[in-house]
Amino acid sequence: MKAIVILLDSVNRHFLGLYGQALAHTPNIDRLAKKSVIFDNHWAGSLPCMPARRDLFTGRLNFLERNWGPMEPFDHSLGEALREHGVYSHMVTDHYHYFRTGGENYVQQFDTYAFVRGQELDPWVSKVSRPESAAAFIGKRHPQYELNRTAFHSEADFPSPKTLKQAAEWLESNKDEDRFLLWAEAFDPHEPFDLPQERLHPILHSYSGPEYMWPEYGVVDVPDQALAHIRSRYSALLEMADHWVGKLLDVLDRHNLWEDTTVIFTSDHGYLLGEHSFFAKNYMPVYNEIARLPLTVHLPGGAHAGTRIQALTQSVDLYPTLLESFGIDPQRSCRNRLHGKSLLPLINGQSDKLRDELIYGYFGKNVNITDGQWVYFRSAGEADNRPLHVYTAMPTTLGHALGPSHIEDLKAIEAGAFLSWTEYPVYRIPGHVIRTNDRTQSFLHTGDLIKAHRLFDLSADPCQNNQLFDEDAEKQMIYKLISCMHRHDAPEEQFARLGLQARL
Structure with missing residues (x-):
């Protein structure tokens, strides 16, 4: 048995066709969903980025105890639990927060990991002189990202495409192996909503204002045209990530790996793009655009594909689900008391709910x-x-x-x-x-x-x-x-x- 987790950051699920509105064109996520069980009532736990990941990697909610921070030394991580039962794990990611102060001990749980550089404020491209800001822009700009983006000459140079391409290459080279977890995690569509020219050009036809790719967190305070433009940028960035997710799915197709592989698609949290008159997250109440997440689970052989599950599920449930998928008893194997519960009884019809709230x-x-x-x-x-x-x-x-x-x-x-x-x-x-x-x-x-x-x-x-x-x-x-x-x-x-x- 093999397992793959595809995690895209900051997905507002209203942009996905599998949840009805299809504000973006995501044929590859839709293609995966058709082979999967779709969870309609899946929720975040701890917010934002690193708290959400600690939930994912420990099966416990942590936001009642501490803020954004590292994996704790008393956490029994997913990678550690898998290794103890002979399951190899590999991460490919461009999520640079794993490598900042406050993100310690996350990637180290994996047997191997690859870090793709250049997202947001990742201190990557080095130059003593800071670049000048554009003459006119809305929202935020940052000198470090202006330097990073000088290394993006084509779509394939952008970090999330490189991340998903590397994940596809790793899967290709390990297709004949067994008992492994591939964690493919792309930062997009997290802001800044930067795009290669071929994807940006159609959007600029309907926008005549100053450059705007990085919204400020908080109350919407931009003209309607700029709001429409930033939503278009977000949509296009999600579509770019979807295109490269397709490269990973192509490997599964090419070698018929669907027969012995669990494939999970989800996000860490959502994102407000003008709904409730807010941008982003953190400042405002946790409306459903932030808290209610996409989740699809493909079981080996496509078991129960097309089923939609209404029961309440949460990010902490992925930890025990992955362990159980490898035949590992989550309760006996985890040294910490779990808050999450395996999704498999829901999928297999053995239970109609995991929790009441x-x-x-x-x-x-x-x-x-x-x-x-x-x-x-x-x-x-x-x-x-x-x-x-x-x-x-x-x-x-x-x-x-x-x-x-x-x-x-x-x-x-x-x-x-x-x-x-x-x-x-x-x-x-x-x-x-x-x-x-x-x-x-x-x-x-x-x-x-x-x-x-x-x-x-x-x-x-x-x-x-x-x-x-x-x-x-x-x-x-x-x-x-x-x-x-x-x-x-x-x-x-x-x-x-x-x-x-x-x-x-």
Whole structure:
């Protein structure tokens, strides 16, 4: 048995034909979906990028304990669990956050890995003199990316095409092997929405404004023409990634590897492109465009292909699913208590659900819950967002060490076995003394955009356009939220921070 995971970053599933709207043309993802089981109610857990990956690689939600950060030394990773049972693993990726401070220990779990350079702020092309900015542009630009893109002379030079091409080449050279996992992870369609000229040229026919390829996170503040243009760029970037996904699928076709290979397609989180008047993620409430993800699973031989599953599933479920696909018992093999559950009983018809509700969110911001019909966003009870602690044995975060900005605040850091599910000692760092260099990651204050509780009925309002005020429904969701937080080992102060009773 073989397994392949294809992960594209920041996929807004409304752009995919398999979820109905088809705002982009993705024939290769559609081609894979026809051979697969499609999950209609699949959700993120911890957000954004690295928290989502820690969920994927540990089968546990981590956003109740810490913010963006590395794999912890007490995590029993997917690659490690596979290796212990004789399964080889290889990653190909251009996701440069794996190689930044705050992304430690992720790629090291694989037996081998390949890193394709050049995405976003990857410090790759080196030149002392910084390039000048364009005379006119909207949104963001960054000198390092301006240098990186000087190395992209054709579509095949862009990092995500190179990533998926290398994944296809690795599969070609290992087609006759058995018991391996290939993790093919492309950064696109994550911003910046940069494109080769042949893909950009048709888009520019309908746009006459300044260059615009990198939206600011937050409230939409651009003209309608620019909004339409950035959505077109996103769509074209997703289409480019889809084209190169096809190269990987071609290898499966050429050697009939579909017969003995599990192939999973998914994303880490979604992305807002003007919906709810927001761009991107992090600042705003976690609307479904961010939290509800694509997921398709092809089983060897195409078993149950064409089935659509409505049960609630989550990113943490991929860890036990992959283990079970190789005949490994997830519960007995994992040294940490799993939150995820294998998808195989759902696919095989042995079960009609894995859970009644699930929670998701960013560390230190709203904790959100859905039972499939209702979605409830629960915000902090106090303006100062206390009590809140980061629990970690690896005190780094996005781009820098995680710690207080003032020397006197060091006295507030404690060490001990504070987590209920592991005896491993960790640092307990008060959230209010931490400063994050990336302002979109800040959790010091919840902010005006997410400070209110919100309730939505997806059965009547699937696009979440109408916030409801239903006391009975809110009470039911609060009860479910408390229960779900307990099942996910939430530190006690999280209940107090959210204004919830710690016991039902």
